[in-house]
Amino acid sequence: MTGISKQAEKYACICFIIQLPILIFTWALSGLWAPSALIKISVFPQIIALIFTAVAWWRSILVRKEHEEELEREQIAEKRSGEDLFGDHDESMRIAKQGRKDFDKWALPIVSILVGVIGLVAVYSFASKYSVLSSEDSGSLLAMAFKGRSAVSVIGLSICLLVPQLILAAFLNGLSRSPEHRWMRAPAHWIFVSGFMAGVGAILGVVEVKFLSETFSTEALYVLEIKVTVWCLILLGILFCEILLGQIFEYYRPRYRKTLDRPVYESRILGVIFDPGGIAHNVAHALDYQFGFKISETSFYRFLERGVFPFVLAVIVVLYLLDCVFMVRPGERGLRITMGKAGKTILNPGVKFKLPIPFQSSKIVNTEEIRSFTMGVSSKFAYASETAGPADEYADKNTVDKRVIVWTVKHVENERIYLVATHGTSRGELGDIPEVNMLSLHAEVQYQVDETNIHAFLYNYENPEELLYTIAEQQLVGFLANADLVSILGEKRGATETAIEDAIEEELLRLNSNPETATGLTIVNLSMVGVHPPLSVAESFQSVVSAREEKYTEIEQAKAYKQTIEKDSLAESYNILSAANNYKVQLTLEPESEAAQFRVHMKNYKLAPDLFRLIAYLEVLEKISEDEKIRKFAVAAKSGKRLTNVIYQERKLGYSDLDTEKK
Amino acid sequence: MSTETEKKKSKFVVALIAIVSLIFIASLFFYTVEENQYAVVIRLGEPQIESDTSPGIHAKLPYPIDDVWYHDRRAMVFAGNSGELEEVLTKDKINVIVSVYITWRVDPNQVVTFMNRVKTTENAQEKLTDLIRSTKNNVIGRHSFSEFINANQDIINLQEIQDEIYREIAADAQELFGIEVRSAGIQHFGLPENTSQKVFERMRAERKREADTIRASGRAESSRIKAEADTKRAEIISTARAEATTIRAQADKLANQSYQEFAKDPELASFLFELEALEKMLNKDTYLILDTTTPPMNLFSEEYLKKMTAPAEEGK
Structure with a gap:
């Protein structure tokens, strides 16, 4: 038991x-x-x-x-047995x-x-x-x-x-x-x-x-x-x-x-x-x-x-x-490493085999992922996150508001300020102040690991992504050093974006062309997210824009004036010309007809001068007689002695402005 | 049966011990160099210059005799431990804040020099920090501000300056520490706080001037347009007037020709004009008093009545 x-x-x-x-x-x-x-x-x-x-x-x-x-x-x-004494x-x-x-x-x-x-x-x-x-x-x-x-x-x-x-x-x-x-x-x-x-x-x-x-x-x-x-x-x-x-x-x-x-x-x-x-x-x-x-x-x-x-x-x-089996996932590339030495062949996605540790090991890199960093702000790399350059005087006062982005309100933390060349300012005018302008610029750089060159990505640099960031910043500083501030902000914004991307890409290609210095990275895209003058001068830049608006308003007003005046003076000139033309018509047509009439009169006159004169005279009198408004008095006397009396009577009738006119 | 299992067991144990000791011995006689490493064999404290530093597995003598020193062979980006952003004076005494970066690695031909003089990445960075700082100060001090930032392509010299920095650092680093500097560049170029404020002020003043210029040019343009309009007006009207005068003169000339007709009989003409004028002069306020001396009222005159036997008539 x-x-x-x-x-x-x-x-x-x-x-x-x-x-x-x-x-x-x-x-x-x-x-x-x-x-x-x-x-x-x-x-x-x-x-x-x-x-x-x-x-x-x-x-x-x-x-x-x-x-x-x-x-x-x-x-x-x-x-x-038999003794029950201790039983209990x-x-x-x-x-x-x-x-x-x-x-x-x-x-x-x-x-x-x-x-x-x-x-x-x-x-x-x-x-x-x-x-x-x-x-x-x-x-x-x-x-x-x-x-x-x-x-x-x-x-x-x-x-x-x-x-x-x-x-x-x-x-x-x-x-x-x-x-x-x-x-x-x-x-x-x-x-x-x-x-x-x-x-x-x-x-x-x-x-x-x-x-x-x-x-x-x-x-x-x-x-x-x-x-x-x-x-x-x-x-x-x-x-x-x-x-x-x-x-x-x-x-x-x-x-x-x-x-x-x-x-x-x-x-x-x-x-x-x-x-x-x-x-x-x-x-x-x-x-x-x-x-x-x-x-x-x-x-x-x-x-x-x-x-x-x-x-x-x-x-x-x-x-x-x-340990002999490992997986390369979709979008990844791998390397087989034999006794520390990396293999030449790049492994495509799939289940792969290798010798166990310590003979072989594997390295896998995601080559499809679009990686990115932003230039112009504190970066993900620790060494660059210190506030590079001068602190912006407005920066501390305003909290970051990301919904509405205007130049005068802070919308990004830790903006870097770049120096940009100036145009047309002479040295003497400036005194101690350097001949520069300042600019805030943010650009997002997107890049990928080149799937054909993961060797370079893994073994040429300790941190190739940090290198790319540094190159990008260097190229940006170099580009802005002789660029024109106003055109970057204005009409050449698009061209600037391309130029910066080209500069970075060129430098990257230069490095990548040599297998010793290749980075294994390729730029996918660069987009200039924001570019504006530093906060404290942004307002002045905006005032230039409003001045430009004022200028155009004034010019438009002047143009309106010009058009009105032109039309008005044309109208006036037409009036003047038409008066002259009327005059001309009058002077040319009337005398001609008068002359023609005169020729007829002269003919008649020559035949019987006294009779002609009488007829003409009587015609006029007849014409006048037809006008009822002309008051006519016939005096059947030789002398006009009684005339005064008549006029007096007329006056009583209310014709105050009576003229003694007599023919 | 038990002896068989015993035998089996002991064989197994022997095999196991053999494997373990084999691994141990292999680790004594071989060393592996990773793809990202340099390795130098140190034999009794003496580095073997000809030792193979390529990646892979290599033979060596066991530990107390041979030791292996490893270091990263990849290039690193470095901008200095202290004074990464440092205020530096240019030739024309303008304070600027500059950050210089380098990419460096252990010079493949001077691995042993590096090992002897520097040994670790930390030491290398410390030494490179001093080198970067002094070179930065030297080179920037030799150039004036306008060579760094300038709109004029002929004056700006940024690339040359970066090359100069590179050359100086590279030469010293290689000679002194066995470090290969692959590139150097300026990754930040700024101004200290108070200078920046001055620049801001100037920018504001400049913008104000620009705004004023624009406004003034607006006014000027507007005045020009207005003046132009006024001139145009004057021109149009004067032209019209001149034309009118010409037309009038022509008309007068034409009229003249007609008047010459009248000159053929001035007496008749003057009679006709007088008659015309008379007609025009008589209007509603005119009192026309006709006595018997004026025709046709002479018909009422005594002489005429005497002449005529028939009674005379009076016309209205």
Whole structure:
């Protein structure tokens, strides 16, 4: 009986010893080498399994001691057979039994509650962390979390964890069918859970290798993995809740003498799946039937004796060989490096093979990504971020407002100010002040790694991107040194953009033409985002524009005046001319006709001068007589003496302005 | 059966030990040089000048005899540890703030010199900082401000100045430290705060002047246009007047010809004109008093009545 009791201890101990390195191995590698969320959280069930194994181990020791005590007691009882004197005394002497009872009464609930509570807290914190990652706009966080990950190594690690855990769990599950190993069932359950997570991790890894870039983007895959992880965490949460609830159920459980006590923390949910007769058991049977792969007590023991060392070795070898496979993703190019020496061939996207470390290694560069930096503001390179040049007096007073961009309001942090040549200012006029203008200019330079020249990118410069930035700034300073401020701001803005891009590109091409100095970078585009005079003079520049507007207004007004005046004077000239023409017409036509008439009159006159004269005279009188307005007085006397009287009478009638006119 | 497993086990252990010791021995006798590295074998403290520095695997003697020194072979961009932005005086005593950068690497032909005199990147940067600063001061002090920034292509000399800086740094760096300087350039050229303020003021004044000039030119242009308009007006009207005068003269001339007709009988003409004038003169306020001496009223005169037996008639 003693032997069997010791066997329980032994299995618990072995199980513990196997689990511990697996746990450490998982913990260490899931972070460093193959960042996989699932493998990372499979540490949880492993820790629980380890704790439960330890509890089982401890309890089996107590049970053994209890048995030994019982035996001892029986032997003593045999010796003293017939003497019932100390019969009542015996119960208090059973120290081991009491110890076991105390353990069941106190240690188990405490361990269960601690595991439940701490587990829930841990699951909650992880779940909230991963939930943030799975939201759609956390691409950069995701990329960071999975940076440098290789799907192949994730698969390798998952399988290395899956296989031993499944074997161990199956073995413990089978073992727990005998009453004395009953307590190993709980650890078996949790090892199964851990194995399950590793399995899911492996499946996701396979999906990544198989379907990447065809069906999913890298990011979509990561989001999928995070979502699966969150579901696994929820499952763990349910199991931890069950452990806590188990404490309550324990009080209401009917107790019969013959039923075998289960540990309070044993999961009934997992029991449904993994217990003998459960789903997993049937799967194990199916495997057994198909492959004759019997996982039993004895076979496992033999396996342990012969197989553990080779197995561990095999795992190491597999992991080592996994280093032979690496992936070049779409948009990337790679190099194979043999004993430090970089290979000549550039590797295109796909799964590639190499010798394991230390013989060969690989370097991968993203050649599709459009990289960029902005000139004219503090840069991403630390050395240039100091405020280069004079601080702008307006800069501190205004906060940055990016919605409305006007020259007079600060819209970019840490603007650099460039010196620009001046035109037409003589030295004498300036005195001490240098002959320069100042200008703020921001341009975004976009560039790529040349996919045909990643050697140069990797090995010619410590930081080729920093070099490009420096060259760009140098060329900009050089360009502006003899440019004209006003034309940059005005009509030559577009030409300036092209000229700066050309200057940088030319310098880059000069470097790239020599394999020793090549940078492996190519400029994609340069766009001048903003160009304006420094804030404190911007207003003056705007006043020039308004002056120009004023000028045009004034000119327009003058033009309007001109047009009116021209039209008016033309009209006047027409009037003058028409008067003259009228005069001419009068003078030419009338005298002519008069002359013609005169010729006729003269003819008549010559025939009878007195008669003609009389006729003409009488004609006039007749004509006058027809006019009623002319007052006519006929005086039938020789002298005009009575005339005065007549006029007097007329005056009385009201004709005050009467003229004495008489013919 | 147990002896067989024992044998197997011992074989395995031997193999394992063999592998481990092989790796250890290999690490003693070989060294690898990465693509981005230089390596120099130091045999008993004596650098082996002819040692192979190309990337790949190379043989050496075990540690206490041979040691290997490595350094990055890639070029680095460097602008100085301190005084990256430094106020410097030009030849014509204008303070400017200049930042000079260089790209440098260990000279492939002088790796040993570099190793002996500099050894690390940090040391190199320290030494290069001094070199950059002194060269910058020297070279910039030799040139006047207008050579740095100028609209005139003939005066500006920026490229030449950068070349000068490069030449001086490169020569010293190579000779003294075994460093190959590949390029040098001015990546920032600015003015100190107070000078900048003056420049701003000048720019403002210049802009104001520009604005004033523009306004004045606007006024001038406007006046010109107006004056032009006035001139045009005068011209148009004068032309019209002149033309009118010509027309009138022509008319008068033509009229003259007609008047010559009248001269043929001045007596009749004057009678006719008198008659015409008389007709015009008589208007509504005229009282016309006709006595019997004036025809046709003479018909009422006594002499005429005497002459005629028939009664006379009076016309209105």
